Amino acid sequence: MTTTPPDSTQDTTPSLAEVAEIIVTALNLEMSPAEIDPDASLFGDGLGLDSIDILEIALVISKRYGIQLRADSEDNTSIFRSLRSLTNYVASQKAA
Amino acid sequence: MSISTQPLTDHPAPDSVLAWQPDGPVSRDRFLADVNQLADLLPAGRHILNICQNRYHFLVGLAAAIVTGRISLLPSTLAPEAIARLRSETPDLLYLHDGHADTIDLPGLAFPAPLPLTDRNLPVPGIPTDQVVAHVYTSGSTGIPLTHQKTWGALVSSARAEAERLGARGHALVGTVPPQHMYGLESTVLISLHGGAAAWSGRPFYPADIAAALAAVPAPRALVTTPFHLRTLLDADVFMPPIDFILSATAPLSEELATRAEATLGAPLHEIYGSTETGQLASRRATATRAWHLLGDARLRPDGDGHVASGGHVEGIVPINDVIEPTDEHHFLLHGRNADLINIAGKRTSLAWLNQQLTGLPGVHDGAFFMPDEEPDDHVTRLCACVVAPSHTAKSLLNALRTRIDPVFLPRPLIFTDKLPRNAASKLPRAGLLALLPPKDKAGA
Numbered sequence: 069m070t071t072t073p074p075d076s077t078q079d080t081t082p083s084l085a086e087v088a089e090i091i092v093t094a095l096n097l098e099m100s101p102a103e104i105d106p107d108a109s110l111f112g113d114g115l116g117l118d119s120i121d122i123l124e125i126a127l128v129i130s131k132r133y134g135i136q137l138r139a140d141s142e143d144n145t146s147i148f149r150s151l152r153s154l155t156n157y158v159a160s161q162k163a164a
Numbered sequence: 165m166s167i168s169t170q171p172l173t174d175h176p177a178p179d180s181v182l183a184w185q186p187d188g189p190v191s192r193d194r195f196l197a198d199v200n201q202l203a204d205l206l207p208a209g210r211h212i213l214n215i216c217q218n219r220y221h222f223l224v225g226l227a228a229a230i231v232t233g234r235i236s237l238l239p240s241t242l243a244p245e246a247i248a249r250l251r252s253e254t255p256d257l258l259y260l261h262d263g264h265a266d267t268i269d270l271p272g273l274a275f276p277a278p279l280p281l282t283d284r285n286l287p288v289p290g291i292p293t294d295q296v297v298a299h300v301y302t303s304g305s306t307g308i309p310l311t312h313q314k315t316w317g318a319l320v321s322s323a324r325a326e327a328e329r330l331g332a333r334g335h336a337l338v339g340t341v342p343p344q345h346m347y348g349l350e351s352t353v354l355i356s357l358h359g360g361a362a363a364w365s366g367r368p369f370y371p372a373d374i375a376a377a378l379a380a381v382p383a384p385r386a387l388v389t390t391p392f393h394l395r396t397l398l399d400a401d402v403f404m405p406p407i408d409f410i411l412s413a414t415a416p417l418s419e420e421l422a423t424r425a426e427a428t429l430g431a432p433l434h435e436i437y438g439s440t441e442t443g444q445l446a447s448r449r450a451t452a453t454r455a456w457h458l459l460g461d462a463r464l465r466p467d468g469d470g471h472v473a474s475g476g477h478v479e480g481i482v483p484i485n486d487v488i489e490p491t492d493e494h495h496f497l498l499h500g501r502n503a504d505l506i507n508i509a510g511k512r513t514s515l516a517w518l519n520q521q522l523t524g525l526p527g528v529h530d531g532a533f534f535m536p537d538e539e540p541d542d543h544v545t546r547l548c549a550c551v552v553a554p555s556h557t558a559k560s561l562l563n564a565l566r567t568r569i570d571p572v573f574l575p576r577p578l579i580f581t582d583k584l585p586r587n588a589a590s591k592l593p594r595a596g597l598l599a600l601l602p603p604k605d606k607a608g609a
Binding site: 098112113116118119120123124126127130131136137138139 | 369370371372373376392393396399400402508509543544559562563566571572574577602
């Protein structure tokens with residue numbers, strides 16, 4: 069099941085910058101990590117990521133932090149809503 | 165004169181398991197009761213866009229359409245322009261969904277909650293073999309969309325031929341591919357109706373989800389997936405329950421990945437070759453042979469510069485778009501894919517159609533999509549595009565394209581230029597297009 073922590077969760081390790089760096093590197097994006105708005109959508113008219121990208125990023129995150137991501141379905145990937153939600157999710161899983 | 169029919173399913177007994185849900189097996193009786201319930205709820209109109217995410221809901225929706233003489237439309241994308249075109253071609257179109265409400269501009273019907281199972285030994289309806297049950301679409305070499313009709317008889321023969329080749333009868337199938345595209349339709353849905361298999365209702369996404377889905381069904385089990393999902397699954401190194409066979413399609417599989425998958429998962433890996441027009445046509449076990457083995461009674465013969473397929477479950481005489489070489493009556497080698505046809509993550513289109521969409525946008529003076537060289541290691545290769553559109557930003561152009569084409573085809577990168585590298589004949593040499601690409605970021609790779 070996907071659990072989405074509230075956005076008020078503290079930005080503990082990993083940092084937003086660290087996860088932004090993972091996204092840019094994993095997908096070979098032509099932008100700097102700092103250019104990713106922490107609260108903008110990673111999908112659609114935001115960063116424009118799709119399910120293929122998400123699996124690539126999830127793989128790097130599972131290797132780096134030793135956590136396995138879970139979802140009910142491809143369309144229930146709400147932890148990838150924004151850089152902040154993804155970072156909070158990783159932090160909550162690490163803490164668990 | 166008697167009409168030739170085939171039953172809705174060949175599962176032999178009322179308690180035969182036809183699908184798996186998180187709360188357990190779905191019997192043939194349960195399935196038929198669900199089909200009857202939904203069939204009674206369908207409003208007037210002969211065409212249904214079935215976007216159910218749950219594979220079992222999709223299966224019931226397809227079957228309810230079939231038993232009521234309706235046609236399921238299976239477009240390759242739900243982009244707004246594609247929906248508008250379907251609506252203009254079939255004004256009675258409605259869509260069936262199961263709660264993942266997309267913003268689709270059509271009358272919708274929500275998949276109903278199941279009723280208690282009261283009757284037993286429900287009769288299995290017979291369906292005329294010449295009944296058209298689905299429409300699938302290709303973009304055509306000229307870029308004009310073409311509709312292909314699939315009859316019940318052809319789909320049944322195809323499913324049975326695949327089940328026999330794979331030995332799929334009695335297997336629980338976990339699929340990572342959507343039921344709405346040909347490969348997922350044939351290899352998870354139809355094979356559960358005709359072929360004795362039973363599909364898992366979910367569509368697991370992350371590697372840990374795939375492992376959990378496999379653990380939720382009993383052996384023997386099979387995984388129906390793509391090279392991309394397979395690679396991420398192997399790279400993730402999660403514990404996997406025993407698998408009896410693996411099926412892969414939609415993209416060429418590297419020999420290295422095939423060998424690694426078989427060694428890691430301890431199961432044979434079969435590949436499926438096919439196209440939207442022919443449906444699945446052949447299979448092979450990549451670690452054992454290069455040659456593809458034709459399914460059922462499908463046959464190939466030379467025609468002009470290429471080959472055509474016919475016979476068995478192939479409807480009519482269908483040109484093969486790829487470069488192939490038959491080696492005997494039942495086998496062929498695949499030498500190259502048609503450069504115009506694009507297949508990314510199981511979604512198919514053509515460069516001709518994509519170019520029409522791009523150059524048809526307001527503010528675009530010229531533009532072209534192209535496929536860069538294949539990414540190594542079974543990574544997904546993305547399309548690129550170069551465009552002459554001085555009034556656009558990358559964001560405005562991508563947003564405009566997003567209303568017309570599926571997101572997996574959006575260009576990466578999108579290159580703005582003053583002039584496309586056209587030669588004297590106004591053609592775009594591939595070398596000229598590749599030269600526009602930025603050098604790979606070595607540090608980031």
